[in-house]
Amino acid sequence: MIRVQREDFDPGTEMTALTRGRHDIGGLACFVGLVRDMAGDKPIGAMTLEHYPGMTEKKLAEIEAEAHRRWALQGSLVIHRYGRLEPGDRIVLVITVSAHRAAALESCQFLIDWLKTDAPFWKLEETPDGGEWVSARDSDESAKKRWL
Numbered sequence: 001m002i003r004v005q006r007e008d009f010d011p012g013t014e015m016t017a018l019t020r021g022r023h024d025i026g027g028l029a030c031f032v033g034l035v036r037d038m039a040g041d042k043p044i045g046a047m048t049l050e051h052y053p054g055m056t057e058k059k060l061a062e063i064e065a066e067a068h069r070r071w072a073l074q075g076s077l078v079i080h081r082y083g084r085l086e087p088g089d090r091i092v093l094v095i096t097v098s099a100h101r102a103a104a105l106e107s108c109q110f111l112i113d114w115l116k117t118d119a120p121f122w123k124l125e126e127t128p129d130g131g132e133w134v135s136a137r138d139s140d141e142s143a144k145k146r147w148l
Contacts, residue, residue, distance in 0.1 A: 001076070002060045004051060006083045009093055018075050018095055025074050027101035029108035031094045037087035039134075045126040047134075049082040049091070056080075056120050063114045067096065070110065071103040078111060080119065110147050116140040 011032050019025055035047050060078055067076060079093040094111045098104040116137075123134040 001078070002057055002064060003077075003079045004053070004056050004060070005079065005081060008081070008090055009079050011090075011093055011095075014077055014079065014093060015095060018077055018097060022074065022097070024099060025097045026099045027104035028095065028097045029101075029104040031092070031108055031112050032090055033092040033112075035085045035087050035089045035091055039125055039127070039132075042125075042127045042129070042132075044087060045128075046084055046086045047091075047126070048084045048124045049080075050122045050124070051080075051082050051120060059118065059120050060115075063111060063118065066114075067107045067111050071096075071098060071107040072100075073098050073103060073107055076107070076111070078115070080115070080121065082121065113140070113143045113147060117144045 011030060015028060015030060019028060037044055060080065064076055064078055067073065073096055075097045077093065077095040081091055085091060092115065094108050096104045096107040096111065117140050124131050125134055
């Protein structure tokens with residue numbers, strides 16, 4: 001399941017909803033991404049995430065479907081927020097569930113690595129020098145390559 005939303009989310013509530021009544025799940029992996037207050041050596045006052053509705057959900061659904069092709073998952077959830085977020089705010093939630101922990105853990109990491117590089121979001125960081133658009137990081141591209 002994919003959700004792109006402005007509103008915050010509660011990881012515990014989302015985990016409970018995904019697993020309620022399911023006795024075939026043996027492992028749940030969860031990642032929550034937060035807004036940091038620093039980018040390198042620059043303080044960040046806030047981050048604004050922009051996206052194209054429709055296009056974003058389609059791309060996230062493709063990435064999620066690929067995870068389901070690669071691993072035996074009983075379910076998954078990707079929530080990505082947009083709008084202006086401040087340090088400490090939650091940005092992204094990825095939950096994967098499977099009969100076994102390895103599939104849950106690996107697929108969760110796969111989804112995060114692909115979200116960092118291929119999800120169509122644009123990030124503007126508010127710094128003391130003004131707004132700065134975030135460029136892709138080499139480390140994120142390297143992390144994604146392990147899944148090719």
